[in-house]
Amino acid sequence: MWLRGLLLLFVVAVVSGGVAFWSAQNALVKPLTLPVDGLRMDVESGSNLSRILLRLESEGVLRSPRWVRLYARIKSQSSIHPGEYLIPAGSNAMDLVGRLNRGDVTRYRVTLVEGWTFQQALSQIRHSNKIRQTAAGESIAAAAQALGIEGNPEGRIFPDTYVYRSGASDLDLLRQAFERMDTVLAEEWQQRGENLPYKDAYEALIMASIVEKETGVPWERDEIAGVFVRRLQRGMRLQTDPTVIYGLGDQYDGNLRRADLRNATPYNTYVIGGMPPTPIALPGREAIHAALHPKDGNSLYFVAKGDGSHHFSSTLNEHNRAVREYQLKRRSDYRSSPANNTKND
Known part of the structure; x- marks a missing residue:
């Protein structure tokens, strides 16, 4: 009698394990439900993986977020980076976790051309894709003050192509170009x-x-x-x-x-x-x-x-x-x- 009960427990355990394995595989390996051109999603600063997974579950993108969380924990990939992501069609939950953990965010470029004026460069920055406009970029005087430049800032930012993430501010780009000019000028002056x-x-x-x-x-x-x-x-x-x-x-x-x-x-x-x-x-x-x-x-x-x-x-x-x-x-x-x-x- 006791042997029959033990056998029944064994069968239940095997079946339960099989169901769990199938459920985990289904949640992790099966492609996410995505548009044909992929899914663009914004991850705000301060968000976490659980919140992102629950949101995607509510939108019908993935199923069984608990298995995805467990996978991320086992793989030490629970931390995520803020930014804008493009999740290509055909991706699965493991791909999603990896992208969020690595910070594979969409990157944008803005080019400042040699010979442009500061005003032309400022306008190009402020009207670039996904740039967050601030009071520092509203005028040349405001930009100069934010950069710590006294007087006319003409010529003080370096013409180049700059890469940025969605949500970067106009001041972020201006400061990067300003510091780049200081570096280049110092290098060239040293070898004059x-x-x-x-x-x-x-x-x-x-x-x-x-x-x-x-x-x-x-x-x-x-x-x-x-x-x-x-x-x-x-x-x-x-x-x-x-x-x-x-x-x-x-x-x-x-x-x-x-x-x-x-x-x-x-x-x-x-x-x-x-x-x-x-x-x-x-x-x-x-x-x-x-x-x-x-x-x-x-x-x-x-x-x-x-x-x-x-x-x-x-x-x-x-x-x-x-x-x-x-x-x-x-x-x-x-x-x-x-x-x-x-x-x-």
């Missing part, structure tokens, strides 16, 4: 050439911004820097149009007039001696390097040739001849930048 007319790295940054705006083809950066450095060393005015345009601000309508060259703004290098008070754009590393390693030579002038490159001259007479050739007889295909920025062999 000799006999440069800059009292500090900030003046080199100002020059780099001018070089960035004047350069149409990348291989001319150091030669353009050489022209401006020699002008400073000889006490000549820089006389560069991009500084005038920057000083005009919203008054600039795309057409630079002779009267504008006489307009005495702090940035008009046809009127002021030396360099403008701040950068006029965001310079990239190559422009910063060129400003700190200007090309040797005698050229003091340059004029756009219409294909993106420039003609460089060492005398005013030669320069005036080049102006007559390239500027006063502009071809129909004249352009200030090349069709592409790759050097032709």
Whole structure:
């Protein structure tokens, strides 16, 4: 009699174990119920795995969250990271737990372009996907204050592509770009050439911004820097149009007039001696390097040739001849930048 009872208990245990095993396998291995293009889900800071699993159960995405919790505990994958996740169709509960534990969140990119102004970069950041806008990004002045910059922050953030998670703020991106510029400028300043007319790295940054705006083809950066450095060393005015345009601000309508060259703004290098008070754009590393390693030579002038490159001259007479050739007889295909920025062999 007792043998029959023992056998019955054994059968019940086997059946129960089989049911439990089947239930666990079903909960963990069977694909989740997801849309054909996957499921996007936001995990807020402070949330936990149990809460996420119960939410997904209520939405009909998974079943038996207790087995999923047990699996995560056994695999030491119970901790999760906040952010936006894309769970691809065909994923199962084990895939889900792994993604949440690793923090495989969706990442976004924003690119700040060399030669842009701070305002253009700020607008690009604030209007990027999944960016959280804050009071710090409402104006240039507010951004400067949040970054701890006194005065005009022009040129103080580095043009590059930045990767961020959903929910990152505009200030997060600005601070990252600001710190990146400080790092790049310090590195380049440490390796600067000799006999440069800059009292500090900030003046080199100002020059780099001018070089960035004047350069149409990348291989001319150091030669353009050489022209401006020699002008400073000889006490000549820089006389560069991009500084005038920057000083005009919203008054600039795309057409630079002779009267504008006489307009005495702090940035008009046809009127002021030396360099403008701040950068006029965001310079990239190559422009910063060129400003700190200007090309040797005698050229003091340059004029756009219409294909993106420039003609460089060492005398005013030669320069005036080049102006007559390239500027006063502009071809129909004249352009200030090349069709592409790759050097032709």
